[in-house]
Amino acid sequence: MKEVNKSVPKKDGMGLTVGKPAYTEDLAPQNALTVKVLRSPYPFARIKNIDTEKAEKLKGVKCVLTYKNVPRNIVTRAGQGYPEPSPHDKFILDEYVRYIGDEVAAVAAEDEVTAVEALKLIEVEYEKLEPVLDFERAEGHPSIIHPEKEAHEMFPTGFNPSKNIAAEYHMSFGDLDKTLKKCDYVVSERYYTQAQNHTAMETHSSFAYVDINGRLNIVSSTQTPFHARRIVGEALGLPLDKIRVIKPRIGGGYGGKQALHGEFLVALVALRTGRSAKLIYTREEVFEATYTRHPMRIDVTIGADKDGNIKAIDMEILSNTGAYAEHALTVFMVAGSKTLPLYNKAEAVRFGGKVVYTNHTPAGAFRGYGAVQGNFALEATIDKLALAVGKDPVEFRVQNMIKEGETSPVFKIMGEGTEGVDMTVDSCKLEYCVKRGMELCGWKDKYPRKQIGKNKVRGIGSAIAMQGSGIPCIDMGSAVIKLNDGGFFNLMVGATDIGTGSDTILAQIAAEALGVSTDKVVVYSSDTDLTPFDCGAYASSTTYVSGNAVYRAGRKMKGLIEKAGAERFGVSKDEVEFDGEFIRTKDGRNSVSLSQLSTELYYSNKQKQLMVCESFCGEVSPPPFLAGFAEVEVDLETGKVDLIDYTAVVDCGTPINPNLARIQIEGGLVQGIGMTMFEGVKYGENGKLLTNNFLQYRIPSRKDINKLTVEFAESYEPSGPFGAKSVGEIGTDTPPAAITNAIYNAIGVRVTKLPVTPEYILMELKKKMK
């Protein structure tokens, strides 16, 4: 392989690094109207009266939108495939506001100062309603958060808004209770995870304009341009042929930009005023009024026999989706479907629970997508069980975990909102990952703890994880490859590069399939008018799903080039081969460069355009695997925990671009570390998010990260493009469990609620001393 498994520089790397105008706000027309949103000060209220007259009369105000003058079509903003597993429960604007930050009205004005001034002139009379702020009391609460008759599910998902239930799901195989009874060791624990915020550095941004043909054009910092087109059409009641969505460069997404935020409003303003209109979220709006990770309560029980063989696993979840049920069912299901197969020898497994509405900021997709929460609970309990059995937790994992060529009943039973697919794991180097990780982190010397001076103890902990590679039978990616005169190619993909480097790795896959060098492939991505369809950047799908489409297109184009060469030489296609630069007959008599052949094809000889389109929709979703090891130092006097070292060994199949794969893992690890150690979420009594800026909500800084060690296992996934699987999400999964396991090994305190704080540690240490 010449072009893949090679650290080609990221195609847009230089341009982005030196600050070329590339992001949504950079590209918005100078004279675009500024859109600002009036947001609810109450967690739950009905708008009794709204008077916008004074705002409308303010000089410079061009348009005011309220629930009274916008289309009333109920949608989900989730940005998923269709039909969506998320219920339709959101109007563009509604007379009910369901969390502090929910949209009440929008103003478009000539400049920001005027728009902000106009917001203050809107007079709103609210009928305050009793909010639901405790997710453990949401079900059956007297306040019904979604009383509207239009709210509906697209297919059975357990949606029951009269009880504040957004989704419900249960599965089981084997006889759990009977199997647990027979187990020699049974351990249980309850865990809580918090509403982590994505904090992409670029806030959610979009602008819209009406083009010369009267079509609505939306430029948006979106991970899902094709879904955005569909959902804008649905919400505005606009035919899809009137809408174009363009994704420029994106300043980070991590799931937070899978859904629509702002697109409806800029679209309506552009259509009503005929002017371009932009909406750039403030950081506070991102915190309060976009998405978070779903906070969950997870109960896990695991049983093993006397030899330490895991026989039964029970996982029961209560998930909090906030005010709208975007990704409610699927995130919750992934907490089981992308963790339980790790221990595939269990004879009885039960998974189930509910997702409830509350009057908090909605939760949505976030890198890891439930697998992080599930992994924390499962892998912490595995450590607890290993201790009960009396085994080293790593050896206990190796004894019980899934291996290459094996399967799990969970694969078939659980998909994302629907049934899953039966599959064997054809590439799984987890055992190597675990053993190599043990060597790299010095497990044998360091487990379980070491006293460092009088008041400091170091501990080491581990966790393993899996993810998927796209949603099988649902996610589709496609690619067009066009040969140009001069012998270079355009690769057009719907796949959405949100900073991941997917444009670059897809070009590498195309180049490898064609046999040319990557610099001969010019990529254009994510424009609903100009590129073929792709579901978008989510579910760890791009390398595997879009990559397979690109691979197919590349092979097909190679065939067309050889055919054109054969026609030129007047021989059969079998006698010709393309080596990346020249098309030759195998007997060596004839040869023409691709540059020459392509120029002839367009100007002088048997003229025709060579262009191919291929698509891919996976029948399976090969999981990448990761073994993570955390070493922590706990200060017994202050309760402060420092992360000394984090080691991750990854099986992502062939890393198409090792540098970019590595940074995906490193970045994922640090987001997981942030969730575990720093990113505390606090609400006021009235449900107001208090941690709504970077001062109160602390993401890791470079000083918090002492050492990350990342290595890749040699692995080849037969169904992936050149052996590749996904790499985008798996890095996020292990830190919560590995770090809290390390803390337990250091001081005997089991952290069951994230994030870990010095107060928590100190209180638990004090309890232990009593």
Add this chain to the structure above:
Amino acid sequence: MKINLKINNINRDIDVEPGEVLYDVLRRCGFTSIKKACGTSSCGVCTVLLDGMPVPSCSYLAVKADGHNITTIEGIKEEADRIGKFMVEEGAVQCGFCSPGFLLTVIAMEREIENPDSQGIKNYLAGNLCRCSGYEGQLRAVKKYMGVSE
């Protein structure tokens, strides 16, 4: 009110509002390399150099900058390209949104500290947050660029 800013060595008289921050003024003047991510001077993304020192332009009043030298990436293309090359070759750039502010801070560090070690680099750049990279790639790139071997 009118202020005078020397932006990338060119003097400009600019009308500003009393409460306007430097970030808004510079963007308005077309310097789109500057990005904003927090508005509370907590993340370093909006960094520009004021008389050579990094300042958060999102919270720096434009009037306070009256009569001072402002440097953005547009004004130090060659240096930016040189560091950028190390960043890209290391694969340290993901979404790129924090890169301009990061690069300017690296340039300020280079001028201010001779032969920093890893910890010195981390300390100097601590105010520049990045949510994509996990920081390690940036550190590798800066160390290579500055010839730090340990």
